[in-house]
Amino acid sequence: MDTFQINPVSLIRVLSMSLGLTMEGVNMHHIRTAMLCKSMAEHMGIPTDVQQQLVQAALLHDLGAASSQSERHTLLAADREHELGTTIYSHADAGYALLRDSRCFSPLADIVRMHHDRWDGGNPSGCSGNAIPLESRIIHVADRVDVLINSQRPVLGQTGDICYNIRSRRGTQFDPLLVDVFLECSATESFWLDVNNPGYADLFFRQISNWGQKSFTLSDVMDIAELFASLIDRISPFTATHSRSVSGVATMLAAQYGFSETERSMIRIAGLLHDLGKLSVPNTILEKRGKLDPAEFCIIRQHTYYTYRLLEQIDRFEAIAEWAAFHHETLDGTGYPFKKSAGSLPLGTRIMAVADIFVALSENRPYRDGLDRESIERIMYDMADRNKIDRRIVDVLFDNFQKAYGIVRSAEAMPHEKQLREPHAAA
Ligand SMILES: [Fe+2]
Ligand SMILES: [Fe+2]
Ligand SMILES: [Fe+2]
Structure with missing residues (x-):
């Protein structure tokens, strides 16, 4: 049985795409969020094993909403996190409940559970600040950035508004340090063009396939x-x-x-x-x-x-x-x-x-x-x-x-x- 070994990225990529299936095709929210997370993590010099866990969690982070198209639509329609109140945590809890029993993915469970937790607290998890896993805090910023990008318009025309929006939540919704990291690494045009370029996703997956993670049996x-x-x-x-x-x-x-x-x-x-x-x-x-x-x-x-x-x-x-x-x-x-x-x-x-x-x-x-x-x-x-x-x-x-x-x-x-x-x- 163990001769059947596959690179985890090959499987997780496809699972991530399945979470974005809609009547019209595949939306790229999970993949784009993962690409944003990786850029931020690289900028911070986070060790590769933590980056691996972060990227895997980002590729699957909204799986708790996968079974309901209307819930997915609400999460992506606009940046309505503050309007949604505590309902924003529903899919994060559901994702946690799915992952915690999985032998392969249980290390991702807590990260997914807290990916909408606010830096200043008031979260169902009871955590705030640095008690929220670093991976969750990074996904939180990346996820909201992706939701703010309007894919119908050229991305470079939107960067000022998006950066302003994210900065306005520095220290309340988001970890202030991570807001600074995001602002630094988003200063290049290529950061935004990469996220918006479906062709870049191939290169991204090729890079993370070579991280040398243990094969799946x-x-x-x-x-x-x-x-x-x-x-x-x-x-x-x-x-x-x-x-x-x-x-x-x-x-x-x-x-x-x-x-x-x-x-x-x-x-x-x-x-x-x-x-x-x-x-x-x-x-x-x-x-x-x-x-x-x-x-x-x-x-x-x-x-x-x-x-x-x-x-x-x-x-x-x-x-x-x-x-x-x-x-x-x-x-x-x-x-x-x-x-x-x-x-x-x-x-x-x-x-x-x-x-x-x-x-x-x-x-x-x-x-x-x-x-x-x-x-x-x-x-x-x-x-x-x-x-x-x-x-x-x-x-x-x-x-x-x-x-x-x-x-x-x-x-x-x-x-x-x-x-x-x-x-x-x-x-
Ligand atoms: Fe069928
Ligand atoms: Fe989410
Ligand atoms: Fe999301």
């Missing part, structure tokens, strides 16, 4: 995929355990087909991340009861495109990306979004498609109970007859019906500490 990737499955499943209570169930059923089917231990771990990860692109779909569409209208269906059809385009960028994820993202392609070539057909749909992909449909039909939804075996069988064999899904896999599924059904039921019964059903602290 397959079990590290599984830990992180579990965390992201929680984000995906939190988008809607309608599908609160969907990713875990699909992952479990697909892994069970893969075992029937003799997948090796490594391949079974890979398909488990693919299942956990198969709907990653759903972070681009507004909650209102995912929660709509009844039929979607054509415009809404257009947006839904984007989700597996983003799952693929994100996952394929991760080192060693070629197979995982295909198994995860082609679950709405069909053997007859009428699926989406690549119009793949039988010849280009590998076994892992076909298994995922069958697992996804089975779970969708058998899981309980708030507005209906899961279907019974007979109904599920009728629907799935009808799809096999119409050359949508692989009949042999459907046979294997129903040979193991109790196991598969049990996986769905036990995911639904699982305590939800990883799925973070608890309400946001300040909501």
Whole structure:
């Protein structure tokens, strides 16, 4: 299992991009905040290991808001931190709750929790001044700078106003020393042009890839995929355990087909991340009861495109990306979004498609109970007859019906500490 090693930056970059998915594409807030943090940290001469932690936290800092497009929109619409009052802390608390249980990311939890904490206190954490982690204080400044940049206008025309705005909060909202650092390092045009240049992001990621951090193993990737499955499943209570169930059923089917231990771990990860692109779909569409209208269906059809385009960028994820993202392609070539057909749909992909449909039909939804075996069988064999899904896999599924059904039921019964059903602290 441990021969599967990937550079953490390769994975974190993609996760960071997934946090910026919208109906229109990927926004760069996390990446730009991380670039600003790195510039400030370099200017201060902070040791590389602290910079690593800072940049990782910056790349993920708003993950607590990822499951709600409206919350994300509020955070980015303008610099409304002071108007939002204590609600600004909701996503920071939610991000903390997600990260603290993660084996790989738990060191980032406190940094994320306090990334909106004011220097002069009054924060839910009870911290103020230097008791707030340095990384949180840097992210706080960088995050607000990024929100103040209007991407519709040339950035160099805005620097005076932004610097004035940040300086006006020196010693109240922000650490005075860090405001000075920001003002010093933002004195060059290149500082601003780098932040605003999507092409510069490639260079940024190349630089931080060479920091020499410890590789992620397959079990590290599984830990992180579990965390992201929680984000995906939190988008809607309608599908609160969907990713875990699909992952479990697909892994069970893969075992029937003799997948090796490594391949079974890979398909488990693919299942956990198969709907990653759903972070681009507004909650209102995912929660709509009844039929979607054509415009809404257009947006839904984007989700597996983003799952693929994100996952394929991760080192060693070629197979995982295909198994995860082609679950709405069909053997007859009428699926989406690549119009793949039988010849280009590998076994892992076909298994995922069958697992996804089975779970969708058998899981309980708030507005209906899961279907019974007979109904599920009728629907799935009808799809096999119409050359949508692989009949042999459907046979294997129903040979193991109790196991598969049990996986769905036990995911639904699982305590939800990883799925973070608890309400946001300040909501
Ligand atoms: Fe935030
Ligand atoms: Fe942010
Ligand atoms: Fe899907």
